[in-house]
Amino acid sequence: MSLFHRDTREEADFRKEVREWLEVNVPEETRHELDVTNPEVSREWHHKLWKRGWIAPHWPREYGGMGGAVEQQVILMEELARVGGPYVQPSGLNFLGFAIMEFGTEEQKKELLPRILSGETTWCQGYSEPQAGSDLASLRTRAVLDGDEWVVNGQKIWSSGAPHCDRMFALVRTDPDPAVKHAGISMLLIDLKTPNLTVTPITTLTGHVHFSIVSFDSVRVPKSSMLGEVNKGWKIANHVLTYERISGSSPKHDLISMDVLRRLATKTGRINDEAFKERLGKAGIDVIAHIAMHRWAIERVKAQKSLGFSTSVMKIAGSDALHGVTDLLLDAAGSDAASEEKPMDNDQQLDALGLFLLSRRSTIWGGAAEIQKNIIAERILGFPRSWR
């Protein structure tokens, strides 16, 4: 049972099984993680879930999943969020895997998919560049074919997980002078251990080593490492982004923040203040309304219907709701908001500032909020293209 969903008997059994297993198996020190704090623990956890058969219920059976059991996947995510299981690197499982299934060659599927599942290979995303952020299609990292190899030069930035991942799916320019800039882009699958490739970690606002700069200085990549056709990478990039937005608008972060908010407000007594209570209600209501839409979207995915540009709507609503909750977290913490001595509740740290800071990312990554609004304006509302 969750909001706006009624488990079938089978789903309820699955939920119970998952819940009981998680209670015993989630490592105590990584409960309530929203980012990778220890890559080793994250990898071990991935492996453990895989061995239990639960790493990717939403994958087709032929690739080692549970046959596209989207609901099982959702149950797993919900139950993981409930106990606060460790963070699992999502790029391979939730975004790239599906692109390989759709655009990959048989060899690529055979070689790459099982390793994504087992956690043997973890992937990071190489889209953004210092000069290409929201305007992604202006990316410049160049790949030139030389015999049986692509020679790559350029720089990627903000690649999440690169410091502890094995490979990167990178967008590169294979045609320097295309008719439109979205053309002439390809998707390369690159081993991060390749010579002349350097990964320079960047620490985030919250103190995590989350992303990095990845520099390519004539890095040689086998020709067979291209996903899909040459110069047809833009379509794959968007395929990945759609999955990224669905998974990115999951209410996990909201619910964890909401839980901390309630506990903190109870502890500090703010909960008894009527004005605060109203704001708490508003924040909770926005989360609930977002969940309503998210659940609707899941049903559509299950029915194999397209979500169209609703992913942009959900991304905005989700990040706005989250910001509402985390703004209020600061309020609940009051004059102790900036203190490094965090209040404790049942062995859990109530880190208001940490959650507030972390939530800044939600309106930036996966296509910033302003870009989602441009998409709604042009693609849904049919307005003319604005100047940019």
Add this chain to the structure above:
Amino acid sequence: MMNALTEFDVGDEERLVRDSVSRMMQDTRKPIVVNGEITAPGRHAASYMNELEALGISELVVTDGGIDVPTVRRVAIICEEAGAHLFLGPTVESLVVPFITASGLLPEFKVISADGLAIPAFGSSLINPFSNVQVVRESNSLHIVGKITRVPFGPMASSYVIAGQIGNSPCLLLISANAKGLIIRKEDMADGTQRAVINLDGCSVPVSSLIAEGASAQKALQLISDLLMLGVSAQLAGIAARVLQLGCEHISTRTQFGRPLAAFQALQHRAANDFTAVEISRAFLYQMCDYWDEERNRRPLLHALLAKTAQTAIDTAKSSIQMHGAMGFTAEHELGWNLKAAVALSTRYGDIAGHRRLFAEFDIAYW
């Protein structure tokens, strides 16, 4: 509904209900000019009831199945269309009595529901309205003391469902507007509707007016209140969708600085924000209907839904007025009436702040 909005209707039957209601409600949006004075659009009072009847609305929703999910969804669709067409009469209020009849909760109801408009008269607070009215049994009549304030549509109804107490036990009464000793004071509302203060001090009614007592009264009150909250939320969602549509149409056609206003990103983003709020509110509305049977969460979610749709309607109307410039500030334009209706509806049963606080008091089970 505006084309760009997601269609949450399922199946041809729901689409048919929406289309026919929408068609029949056409032309109600324009403000009415009487002797040079501009008054509220939408129809009220007696003519409204005739029109509702002509629409066959109660037949559309009152079925033998009682109050099940398809029925609640139809209520939402009808109320949403009413909101979108500025049909400001007692849409959901008029459905409640037939609904209770259909639910089978109160078999006695059948007898009395026939005559004119019977509306719930609990006042604006749906939280424990029983304490407003004391009822004392006398030999063959009931003696009533109490006053109910802020009764929406009070002046136009011919009978009222009233909540009271006999001693400490809750009860529901159905009493006629002509009951001996009942005094009504009319109050005009900004959206053109009226509400009433009903003074019952010294009022005396036949014993047969007592329609429920104890637990069954409580249960009926709960259901009636839930329906009122759902219906009003749907009307608010309809208003929000309408004003969004007006705003988007206007900026697409109005030209300034040599291009349509819709080419300016500031307005595009305003519209995208409004669109997001309306989509989310409507998704919430229809999910609420689909999980109507989930009684554990129904009340807190209804507080949430009402607060959300109310805020969205008011915000989107404000935004749409802004997009229209001075034209949005006129009485002739429909927009301002939408804003007034949004304010009136969002304060009809409680208010936004109150619903938020009530929601916050429930520690809702997310899973």
